[in-house]
Amino acid sequence: MYLSRSFLTLILPLAALPNAYAQNITDPIGRAELAMSALQKFYNAPTGMWTGWWNSANVMTVIANLAKVDPNPQLQDLAARIFANTAAMGPAQNFDPGAEEPFKKRRIASGYTKGIDENGIPFTTYPKGWGTPEYAAKNKKFKSRQDAPAYDPHSWLDGFYDDDLWWALAFLAAYDVTKKVEYLNLGEGIFNGVARVWPSNCGNGGIYWSKDKKYVNAIANELFFSTAAHLANRASDPNKYADWAVKSIDWFVASGMINKDGLINDGLKDDCTNNGLQTWSYNQGVILGGLAELYKVRPAVAYKDLAARLANASLTTIFDKNNILQDPCGPTCGGDASQFKGIYMRGLQALHEVAPDPTYVAAIKANADSVWNNDRDKANLLSIQWAGPFIDVANATTHSSAMEALVAAIAVKDE
Template structure:
């Protein structure tokens, strides 16, 4: 018995030592080597897919396991799609294709049946941004008489913009689409920033200037209402209730709000050939991002990270922030000297955090620690993936346009006759641009709202 116990103790000590030895080494990353970067991000993506339902028996294609929401899936696939393009790695091409198509919904507007009662404008907007990435990266368009990715983004734009609410706070989108959801009276920055960016990207891609006019309208509203403050180190606040006419602003700042606004400004700058007003606003927002979200040149979520209070949502925010920094560096080259250094130092730090878990390459939340800080999950994997792969952002072509190689099929009328609940109505006359058709957003369709009310009663 003594011999057996002694052997068990020796084996336990050896196992503990070997486990420590394995996980105490950071992910090997050479920031100058595409092979090294893509090998590292391949490991990180494997870790992301530990949380994916779509390949499990009985799982939902395009969804990640609880506690991750539908919008987290859209955010995650946006990063994986960029990896497909930047690393030219088609390992997950079929998985991405199936996921993006499975969640588009029967009306191809990214309000699928499994989200009909709970989806917010920000949720639809995040998926719209991801699918716009599929457009700009020439990801294989759906076949079998299905709309192209471009048409789906146009459906997202049309349905979102039809909800523009001029009766409260002078404009803007509400957080929620459906009246019965908590937050319906809150107008948040992220929903409007998504609409701003989608409009800017559609305008740049198609050459249709009316999309750019809508983008300008949304951005002007964000500034006028005080959600975006264009001082030298500009603020991007979270939002406000319509009950106070959007005057009692929640002045918390998050990386994803800054990032989506920053990306929209970069697209507007690029689409307007460097118009001065967009350069000025972009410079200020970038200065703010650098000031608020980098410590010793390493990215962090300043509102919660140091306090250990980041929730599941907030632990994903650095992912889309990193993607937007990379796109901005390409679309507005005058920003690259600032952004590229921040991406490099953050990528190096993120890689050092990827030394946790039983696999030895699970990523953490706090990149300043230079090792895994005990946090792990989909958000930590997503964030490390995006900041590391953006080391390659200048090695591949800039986002395509229809005029220089973009191939996705569009439909300016997409989403017009959707049964999606449009609680509000906005009529938009889209003029014919150089490369896009015209469209008029139609009246509200209330069938789902009525159906939802009946559902709630019974």
Template sequence: MCATTYRERADAGMATLQTFYNPATGLWKTTGWWNAANVLETTIDYCTFTDSLTYRTNIFNTFEKNKRNRFLNEFYDDQGWWALTWIKAFDLTGEVRYLEAARVIFTDMTKGWDNTCGGGIWWNKEHKYKNAISNELFLSIAARLFLRTRDQRYLDWAQRTWTWFSKTGMINARHLINDGLNAQCQNNGQPTWTYNQGVILGGLIDLYQCTNNRALLKTAEAIADAAIQNLAPNGVLKEPCEPNCGLDGPQFKGIFIRNLSDLYRTIHKLTYRDFILRNADSIWAEARNPRNQFGLCWAQKFDQADAARQSAAMDALNASIVASRTPIVLQAETATLHDLVLEAVYAGYEAGGYVAGWNRDGQWVDFNFTLPSAGRFDLIFRYAAAAGNAARFIFVNGRAIVNTQLFPGTGDWAVWSTVTLPNVALQTGNNTVSLIFNQSKGSRNWLNLDQLIIL
């Protein structure tokens, strides 16, 4: 296939991934149980980034074919993968049963926590190993459930897990995460698998979104930078087990890229964008066969095909869809203001001024723009909120998106920050994003608005 854009490459890779799907079982041929959760998450990400309906039936079918045991087994990490996947299924479809499935899984995972090594959950229900991946998953699930339910118990678990994890020594002196703890509750020195560097990024981003503690993002950045420096010869990820990674290892690199993409979309560090595109390009140029199947080693010739290899590579191609977009930057002075004014008093704004004097009903901002094609995009708002946390009602193309979008306080009017609203469906042609002060929706406090960036 002559695919010239990152979207076209992802389309081709996704079509090949679907050839492994077995509708009778709701699983993917050639892979195991935990892999299947990741393959479905990859599929959901593709549907989210492209707004495609083509593969969404996989979500319903996989759930129906496998719900009998509530996605529970003897391994807490296996369960964790399914919980994350069902949360994403809920985000995409709005179907509450997927969120409830994740809650059931998480409740079962809490039974794995005890005071051995000071806390943390076990890898399995025989209590034989406390490792990184199970606890990273536990952290991320807890934080994501809090963000969707506002049940304080989930936030308590997330904070408790990170407090414990950060003190275990599993994060080594190079800012890389080893596999787990030994019998003496010390870092066991086992390989720094790429997925252990990835899942923690997602967990820290999720916890940051719960708490607005930017130190968590700094920790995530340090881990991501260390992984790129130490686990990617010539800028392309390489798993420690390559070229012989069994059934599990081929999945790992995709999980890292998937979570690195989330970090890029949160802090917009161009190093991460370039790394994502470098890996996507290498997969397409070096590790692909004529059938658009992808191999294990992303900088080497294709070896063999299976759903784990294919979905891991697809994680990179999915990430490249967003990373390759040219941001649309809309300055405040181009917006339509309703009972508001532009101001240019405090330093740090990007162009001709910012929206100011904004703290009562009847005031709102409309950003109007056009897109060549529909899809899901991140909306990134650049703002200052010196008076403390502010909130606004967000309306897109005639429908409410967020009733109470938080803009954490910045401490000074000359200190600017960003808030990202991810995966918002936008349409071909004309679009309007409105930020509205509506006290009945929870809007509060003063807010200066500098830019809207569509990515």
């Protein structure tokens, strides 16, 4: 199909960036900019997506995080245009927009499924044709891209609360870069849409994974907490969101999802006890970013202490002997779990900003160096096995996840 000039400027490599094609770069900014050039090869400008629905929210977040630490004006401009395009085009890819609207019963759109397979690995399946302009045209709620209200929170709510909150955090990150108030309002509106489902049936608190109310899991609740904490530092009513953050982290700590080793399991059983499922890296990371944000607005030592305990537990458990981050599924992770490690790096970087620790710096630098030296092909694409060797399946999910380590390395490059 024909792409307009404006679309082409969103997907072409950033050839003008400094050192854009140097293969043996050691400067953290140069590495991340080169990775950014490769990342945009996956961008589908007419849909506003790079890959899967919730994964694309994380891709948008890593671009925002790069823009926060790299002052390159060309990058800043590109990031702003990407955010605007995704906000405009993305809603038409939603499966069940407005699913959290009160007093409306609506099933989750046929073909969109999230679950956990027999090996404990999360997965997402998509409707036929999803991620194409043709799918957007057939979307039952948004008949065309032009009809999709970009800055209406209901355009981003789909009945899976973790997905909703990934997008909330993505737009709050976009707000940090652009100061465009529409992004802040969107993140706030998404959070308030999800907040209506509090509490779950466990401990008179928490939220479910989805609107079917069958599972109370870690990631949805960590994201709820983290989004509230982020809003407490950005919204016009900080106390409202700080109170939400405190209430949700208090519930989470009491829920039993943090095991005796200081790691967070996947969720709770039907009887509201820890289910003992995998301690995925992203569950160890999202909470660190949330605690860092909460500490900024409510500087209680207890929050830093909790974050340090959780970080130390993960750093001594889910990293290999060379200090490289691993997930239990290793190179066989599917499209969901292959996103996880980068989310951990994002949380560790955020924690280091409020509670500096040389151990965190060492972990960030070791992983960034290993990604660049051992997990990169000649096209500068990054795969899933950060320790190497490169596995010849690199996509937007594996690339954006590994790119988080490169971005975090910029933040600690002078330490």
